[in-house]
Amino acid sequence: MPVSTRAQQASAAGGQPWSSAAPALSSAPGHGGGGARREILTNHHHHGLKEKMRALTLFYEQHKQQLASSQGGGARSRRSIQYAVGEVGGDENGRNAEEEDLGRKRHNAVAAPVPVAAVLRENMAPPEERAPAPPPKSSHVVVFSRQADPTEKENVSHGGIAMSCPIKKAAPALPAPAARKLSLGGGMAARLKAVGEVGVGNADAAGSRIMVFVRLRPMSKKEKDAGSRSCVKIVNKKDVYLTEFASETDYLRLKRVRGRHFCFDSSFPDTTTQAEVYGTTTSDLVEGVLQGRNGTVFCYGATGAGKTYTMLGTMESPGVMVLAIKDLFTKVRQRSHDGNHSIQLSYLEVYNETVRDLLSPGRPLLLREDKQGTVAAGLTHYRAYSTDEVMKLLQQGNQNRTTEPTRVNETSSRSHAILQVIVEYRSIDGGSIVTRVGKLSLIDLAGSERALATDQRTQRSIEGANINRSLLALSSCINALVEGKKHIPYRNSKLTQLLKDSLGGSCNTVMIANISPSNLSFGETQNTLHWADRAKEIKTKALTTANEEVLRVTDSETDQAKLVLELQKENSELRQQLARQQQKLLTVQAQTLASNASPQQSPPAPSAQISTPCSTQRKVKRSILAGNCFNTPDSKRPAAENAHVRDLQRKIKTMEAEIEKMKKEHLLQLKQKDEFIRDLINRKTSNVPEAATCERRVATRASVRKAQKDAASAGELKSPSHRFTSPAPTAKKRTFWDIGGNSPSTLAVNGRKTRSHVAAETPKGTSMLLQPGFARQRAIH
Numbered sequence: 078m079p080v081s082t083r084a085q086q087a088s089a090a091g092g093q094p095w096s097s098a099a100p101a102l103s104s105a106p107g108h109g110g111g112g113a114r115r116e117i118l119t120n121h122h123h124h125g126l127k128e129k130m131r132a133l134t135l136f137y138e139q140h141k142q143q144l145a146s147s148q149g150g151g152a153r154s155r156r157s158i159q160y161a162v163g164e165v166g167g168d169e170n171g172r173n174a175e176e177e178d179l180g181r182k183r184h185n186a187v188a189a190p191v192p193v194a195a196v197l198r199e200n201m202a203p204p205e206e207r208a209p210a211p212p213p214k215s216s217h218v219v220v221f222s223r224q225a226d227p228t229e230k231e232n233v234s235h236g237g238i239a240m241s242c243p244i245k246k247a248a249p250a251l252p253a254p255a256a257r258k259l260s261l262g263g264g265m266a267a268r269l270k271a272v273g274e275v276g277v278g279n280a281d282a283a284g285s286r287i288m289v290f291v292r293l294r295p296m297s298k299k300e301k302d303a304g305s306r307s308c309v310k311i312v313n314k315k316d317v318y319l320t321e322f323a324s325e326t327d328y329l330r331l332k333r334v335r336g337r338h339f340c341f342d343s344s345f346p347d348t349t350t351q352a353e354v355y356g357t358t359t360s361d362l363v364e365g366v367l368q369g370r371n372g373t374v375f376c377y378g379a380t381g382a383g384k385t386y387t388m389l390g391t392m393e394s395p396g397v398m399v400l401a402i403k404d405l406f407t408k409v410r411q412r413s414h415d416g417n418h419s420i421q422l423s424y425l426e427v428y429n430e431t432v433r434d435l436l437s438p439g440r441p442l443l444l445r446e447d448k449q450g451t452v453a454a455g456l457t458h459y460r461a462y463s464t465d466e467v468m469k470l471l472q473q474g475n476q477n478r479t480t481e482p483t484r485v486n487e488t489s490s491r492s493h494a495i496l497q498v499i500v501e502y503r504s505i506d507g508g509s510i511v512t513r514v515g516k517l518s519l520i521d522l523a524g525s526e527r528a529l530a531t532d533q534r535t536q537r538s539i540e541g542a543n544i545n546r547s548l549l550a551l552s553s554c555i556n557a558l559v560e561g562k563k564h565i566p567y568r569n570s571k572l573t574q575l576l577k578d579s580l581g582g583s584c585n586t587v588m589i590a591n592i593s594p595s596n597l598s599f600g601e602t603q604n605t606l607h608w609a610d611r612a613k614e615i616k617t618k619a620l621t622t623a624n625e626e627v628l629r630v631t632d633s634e635t636d637q638a639k640l641v642l643e644l645q646k647e648n649s650e651l652r653q654q655l656a657r658q659q660q661k662l663l664t665v666q667a668q669t670l671a672s673n674a675s676p677q678q679s680p681p682a683p684s685a686q687i688s689t690p691c692s693t694q695r696k697v698k699r700s701i702l703a704g705n706c707f708n709t710p711d712s713k714r715p716a717a718e719n720a721h722v723r724d725l726q727r728k729i730k731t732m733e734a735e736i737e738k739m740k741k742e743h744l745l746q747l748k749q750k751d752e753f754i755r756d757l758i759n760r761k762t763s764n765v766p767e768a769a770t771c772e773r774r775v776a777t778r779a780s781v782r783k784a785q786k787d788a789a790s791a792g793e794l795k796s797p798s799h800r801f802t803s804p805a806p807t808a809k810k811r812t813f814w815d816i817g818g819n820s821p822s823t824l825a826v827n828g829r830k831t832r833s834h835v836a837a838e839t840p841k842g843t844s845m846l847l848q849p850g851f852a853r854q855r856a857i858h
């Protein structure tokens with residue numbers, strides 16, 4: 078029976094069956110003739126088989142030797158074998174690995190006869206030269222068995238219960254996307270890499286991903302009293318182990334504890350300070366905003382998990398919002414020599430699917446889509462010159478925020494709050510004016526919650542439903558983005574409409590997932606970690622260019638523009654000086670009053686009651702509000718003390734007079750400068766537009782608002798209300814004057830009301846941000 082071998086088939090087809098042997102033969106000299114060639118081809122497969130046999134024999138012999146030497150305890154040869162089979166994963170059981178490896182090589186030798194030397198070389202190659210293993214999954218279900226080898230465990234103590242978690246051999250690391258990072262010019266990513274927090278690779282030109290962090294809060298007193306145990310363990314500042322305790326009556330599962338493992342960009346244990354959280358999550362975003370890149374930080378988590386604490390913090394330990402604002406102003410001040418920065422602020426809340434202005438409460442705002450993204454029509458944008466000013470606004474906004482007690486959290490935020498800071502930078506670079514705009518959004522979401530966990534009745538249930546609805550919409554968007562769907566259901570809720578830019582636009586986005594350690598909140602914690610884990614996979618659009626606009630102008634226009642910039646800079650410096658002086662005055666007044674004010678002394682001006690969150694005079698302010706500073710009658714006071722008080726009063730009067738004088742001078746200067754700037758701008762607008770050519774234009778707020786801004790900057794000093802610029806010129810403009818609770822203070826200089834009116838109405842509470850969300854500090858032990 079004719080047998081056709083592969084060699085014959087190949088030779089008939091004119092092919093070369095063995096890649097190594099055949100070419101050498103066919104190309105050998107003297108084998109070009111027809112008959113000779115036929116003979117060679119006929120013998121060819123025999124030759125190939127012989128070669129193959131020889132190679133296999135050699136290979137077996139070598140392996141046998143290696144095996145023998147390794148069994149004899151030769152550490153060196155054993156190492157070399159393990160090295161060769163490293164990737165098979167048999168390093169724990171060398172024998173199995175070797176066999177497996179042998180089998181693999183046998184298979185290779187049969188399937189493709191490669192010369193022995195080549196086979197050995199391939200197997201000896203270091204593991205890193207081989208094809209990379211598939212990326213590990215970042216989340217796993219692990220079953221912790223108490224019977225496992227104790228040497229392979231790390232002991233974990235959860236609320237007094239000693240538990241063993243198997244140590245992961247292969248570092249869980251981040252999944253493949255660990256190589257992704259924020260496009261911040263290497264800032265955060267580089268730093269994280271330096272401290273070994275995140276395995277960061279090259280910036281992904283196609284886009285950056287959302288950075289996800291987890292923060293664990295300490296166990297509250299209430300939880301301790303309820304006998305709850307800690308079910309969360311953070312290891313290596315990155316891995317989060319969630320443990321579900323079996324019920325003591327569940328005899329079937331008594332010896333088994335189920336757990337889940339997650340891995341994030343960074344995870345903060347309950348001892349982490351606010352400054353550490355800010356430094357790791359947000360400080361680079363602030364830097365990016367100054368360079369014209371948008372940034373968003375949002376806190377997500379169950380009710381009572383610590384979102385508001387992370388975002389706002391307390392007087393003693395201010396949160397991300399406060400630290401970011403402080404940092405922003407410090408950085409702006411450091412850079413003021415190379416251009417002019419202006420900072421605008423807006424603060425809104427989404428409550429029961431309506432958008433409300435927290436700085437100027439009134440009718441609900443409508444959301445509108447335009448070139449800049451989703452904007453709330455008629456939202457107040459306040460121009461701020463100092464940290465203190467922003468703090469006052471924040472304080473005021475927080476007072477207006479909706480917070481209510483629920484069964485889970487006594488001071489639960491019932492709305493999503495969004496603080497937006499827009500930083501505009503203008504400088505003159507050669508013959509062109511460069512305008513850069515960066516937007517920082519700081520978002521404190523309402524808590525995700527179960528209806529039963531909070532309150533099923535009344536208003537709370539409606540709020541809860543709406544909160545859940547918007548958070549559900551958020552998770553749908555996360556899902557759609559992760560799955561790369563074309564349609565992302567942003568329009569399902571107001572929250573997702575407002576977050577559109579942050580989730581799917583050109584933005585550096587950070588998510589901080591807040592969790593509670595208590596096993597009573599296991600379900601909520603698991604849910605939060607699940608969504609945080611999912612959010613890790615969202616990629617935002619590439620942030621290759623900053624929001625920058627370059628306007629080329631002629632020489633004369635450059636001079637004029639330079640002058641305008643300088644005047645604007647001087648203007649803002651004067652304003653800052655003024656604010657500082659006012660602050661000084663208030664401090665001295667408060668000190669005097671606190672130490673021993675006479676009952677005859679006139680009560681402080683409303684502005685004197687301003688206290689900033691960062692002010693060290695908080696206790697003083699408390700005493701003023703409590704009225705306990707008016708208790709000591711003059712008669713009982715020792716003479717020396719009286720003299721001292723009189724001295725202080727005299728000092729205050731002198732300082733007041735000085736400040737009044739300075740104010741007058743400053744205001745006069747400001748007025749003159751304003752007029753001058755207006756004049757210049759008028760001249761410029763009448764000459765420039767035709768001459769000016771826009772060299773490069775990137776869609777920015779500045780380009781859209783230019784006309785409005787010019788007008789606003791020209792007229793802003795007329796009255797404080799001119800400092801409010803609204804993105805919707807047609808919408809009714811509201812100012813603080815329109816609001817009952819924010820009527821202007823009596824502090825007026827030259828008939829012009831100063832910015833101190835903002836906090837003219839002294840808050841009733843004692844905390845910095847008197848709404849419970851800011852200052853609440855439940856006893857945590």
Ligand SMILES: Nc1ncnc2c1ncn2[C@@H]1O[C@H](COP(=O)(O)OP(=O)(O)OP(=O)(O)O)[C@@H](O)[C@H]1O
Nearest residue numbers: 294380381382383384385386486489490524854855
């Ligand atoms: N890291 C922390 N350190 C100390 N106390 C904390 C920490 N995180 C939260 N707390 C405290 O826990 C309590 C609840 O926190 P918080 O109000 O921030 O929760 P929340 O997530 O904003 O809740 P909600 O969604 O209901 O508004 C507060 O008393 C707060 O002071």
